[in-house]
Amino acid sequence: MKSFARNTSIVATLTSLVVLANACGGAASTPATPAADANAKAAVGKVEAPAAEDDLVVPIFKDDATRGKRDALVTIVMFSDFQCPFCSRVEVTLDKVRETYGDDVRIVWKHEPLPFHQHAKIAAVIGEGLRAMKGDEAFWRYHDLVFRRQKDMSPESLRAWAVASGADAQELEQGLEKKTWEKKVERDVELAKTIGATGTPSFRINGLEFSGAQPFENFKAVIDGELAKAKSLVAEGVARDKVYRVLVAENFKKHVEEEDDEDEKEDVATVWKVPVAGSPVRGKADAPVTIVEFSDFQCPYCKKVGPTLDEIRKTYGDKVRIVWKDMPLSFHPRAMPAAEVARAARAAKGDAGFWDVHDKLFASQPKLEDADLEAVAKSAGLDVAKVMGAVKGQTYKKGIEADMLVGDDIQASGTPHFFINGRRLVGAQPLAKFKTIIDEELKKFDDQKGKVAAKDYYDSLMKTAKGAPEPERKIAAPPPANAPFMGAANGKVLIQQWSDFQCPFCSRVEGTIDELVKAYPTQVKVVWRDKPLPMHPDAPLAAEAAREAYAQKGNAGFAKMRKLMFDHQREDGLKRPALEGYAKEIGLDVAKFNAALDNHVHKAAIDADEKAGTDIGVNGTPSFVVGPYYISGAQPLTKFKRAVELALNPPPAPKAGVTDAKSGLVVQDVTVGKGREVKAGDKITVHYVGTLPDGTEFDSSRKRNQPFDFSIGNGMVIKGWEQGLIGMKVGGRRKLTIPPELGYGDRGAPPVIPPKATLLFDVELVSIQ
Template structure:
């Protein structure tokens, strides 16, 4: 979620971490006055722990088959980050051809120029790939701490970038979401400070001397060489290491009776491969969904995926291994779920659908995953030619976005069944999230095939068996507990959120529960909450209404114009039709797109254009923004359920818990 409070939270987290070290005794706690210190010793992080820090879709430097990957988490204004640069160069020279470097942004909030510099580096990558990123990376550290706009623009010109685009990217905050994702990742594995490094997943904090880095690199080289000798291709060593890596901090075992730190991973133990906990959701299929395998298979795996998602690329070989392991028993069914942060995902999905129209979906599917870094229009047209498609028909289908509605139908289905991330799979409607290793996938497949055999009782399955198996699984499954992350938060203060008589409303105007939604048409998380609210209205019917409030964020250039277009549509009684079309076209919002959508939904074009051009809706939109500020809706989406605040694109279960709490008060 885009939310300005992430900066505040990071400052608070840093302050707490810093001052706790100065204000406590040497063992991690302040003893009460006049009493002996009896608190347990401060937990110690395991120095040999391996953390899950993927390098997919990050800037990379060095050979792809390097045995050691070093991920740098850094801040361009941080003096210690600058100081460690020469050490990394020495390290690279000491191990020629053996090291690969990756970069994760972590601009600290008290460095005012760190975020603009990070945006400039990301824009450099957008203009010239990884080579330009690293050129800008080096220039920025060379300039630091002089990272004012003029200096950054000069640096851009010196390395051959379009400086105007760099300036525009900084002004618009173009890559903030991507940078925030980097920060969330490194914080989740206990690396909030800069610089931090991960050497094949091993954490190194701070600007350490060369000897420290060399010691860990030497150890990791030996491990990597052992993997290669055991049959792992050199280019897959890092991915292999990441399979068993921890997604959160790992601490050494505590003394008997002492609890592990909250949120910490347990100390490493022998790896196991249990099947993930079972959660079942009914996933309906279309007759023409892309499918591979027999229609009467005992086990159907429905895959929600994204052609640009690196983890989706990683799961593909695993699925092929499953098909080989269960010949004739397994069917794979594809569902589209192009994520909003992947710019080429929707165009790639449209290309796959255009290929499906000509009977070659899977050939295009394979080409797109084989060339995940080449999903631009020209490359995809080349893929179409390579698999023998009729080029004219293909281009017409892609350019007209003929199958966009079909893809969006898959996306809505995915959101409704909990497939918000990719890849998400359903084995006879049993959910498996992420690119799990083969042994875990096989564990699930074995369990579901065993249940299928019990259901068949020796009979042969038919084309309707998938529905039977799903229904049986859902009927037999116990009610799934709501995970902690999806539980409703403790009730907070109830805010009075004024609603105008003419505010856009969906649902029963007299519903006992009102959800006031502050949203932004360009915000990807706002698009993600839409299917959740649709599920709310399907579930609760006349008991819930949704009221729209505008909150166009300043770093979304098209958010305010889109809000004005929606208001112009509201004047003609078609706010929600415009609302739906704007979110469906979120990647291409522009004045031309607004005019096109106005025609599509049957607006009086002359009245629409006059309304937009007059700017008369801005005062109303600003009223919504002022209201948002007064009730604490700083980011989008923010909802108020009968005045109780819910922040972000939360899952249906969490929103349901808040609604149920409000209904119980009636």
């Protein structure tokens, strides 16, 4: 049944790119006109400040290392890794670019240390520290030295090269110990993910994607094209320091539109299930059009769309209501505090108080520091001390995260993000885009008059709307009874965590798991499973050290050793001498500890963990099985909470012969078997025939005379099979009617299965192994 293995959808990736075209981190604001530039130059006693570049789809921050002038006509943003040989190779080409184009080109460095390059992260952090202490020139001296001597890279040599490039050794060590510069590196890594800059070296040339260590001629072709466009803009009166702002928006948006036009058209027609109960509302409850806005008080595009929303309210009056949902983005540090202030205002003065503060916060943007929030609270007539207490104590965090979970469910990535009667509209779009959808929805409402009351109209739309897809499932074997764990020993939700002590992403997720345990202190049990990866040479011994700490001092000893190793992960903190030091620090019997490491006492348990992960398709770290739900990578807390909530409150299995109201899956038993019942985790053998609603047969194991073997619950087959075969008995025969969402979705599986196809299966359960 190869044709029914799961397809990996690229819709999420493309959606995220569309978001960026006009959303936070998205398209630039309208370029200045020649008249505006002339007026600015004529202003007496004023010097026009350079246009900010930190709000663009490919932003440039003040703390980015840069070679070249601020007003260069072509900007090359490079995502690079000091230990990557291809990054080293392309440097010669970039030197030729600088020599050829002079002041017309600037190069901006962004860090992207890849996880399988052992020294890349510390190389990036040290380089960032040097730049922070001594400026761009020192950074580039270090940059050149590292790439010249890349083969000799080690934590010690990197420190030495930084000192040779101008760093103060003591100041450097203090910064490394306090992790002063890691946030900048992590910000660059997150940006790379956001814009799809995967692998190194990766470039954005005025926003155009350009990947790999390509020859000079390929760079030249792109640069020449961009240079011609830039010169035309300057001739039209655009200031040189605004050229990047104009071109990066244009190029990125064009790239997205070319790749994603069909997906966007399909998504605009989809009605998503977006709850509104409990959220701040502007407008009447019986308005025929509901606009749900996922927004962020620090996002410049959320502010930019404000006048458009005001115009909608003026134009449509009581026909439209606007509902607010919080979506503070991780790279906007003041968005969450601002959201707390707005919620405190609502608690004190209702929806009117919320919208008053909402308007004041956007008026204050970008000034959203504590003093600014206090000023907003005071001007709104609120108890300032109480409001700032809510900010400090994160009083409304749970409600804010609930909004974020809703957004995550319906793929509302980026802000602002709108759902108009459930139909998606992304970014700070012009009024015309909103009006098109609103007018269509008003016509639909008019067609329904007399059939449904106005106050019930939105709820009636949501009954058949598209809900959140269920997270991927994996059924893991139970962990050993004596495995290290944190949380409640008898927690209802078992979380198995496959991790690697040398993996930087495993280190990053530790704080998230701590927060998860705090959020569910009696409900979750998080069990550690070892999976040292081949590219991490120190991980196996580190795993053995943690196991011996557990053997000697139980969960408390394991937790202390785990923390020490993750805290010092990047500083040769997983070598044997460091491990022995940790053993002594936490009070272990060091002689016994060394004997366990020398004799590899715990290797068999670690190997068993690794195999248990591999058996269910866990290939990287960190990976989690939360109840039956699979989470891959260092995901945000909201992802884990959603999986825990689903595990605590599992959706009911569809009953035979009944349509599941939520998914649309229909299960009909033709013959009820007499053998064992299928449950999650079973390996089963079936015969099947698959047809389309028009009777077209697209696959049959019977015609091949070859039954199909697979395991239930590990993602080997489409979701309609995963759900529809549970409870079937050996010898039984069952018919499944599978909606597109549980089959192959909007794309289908060409050429066999068309887009948005409902699938019909006649399945016989031959055996359960």
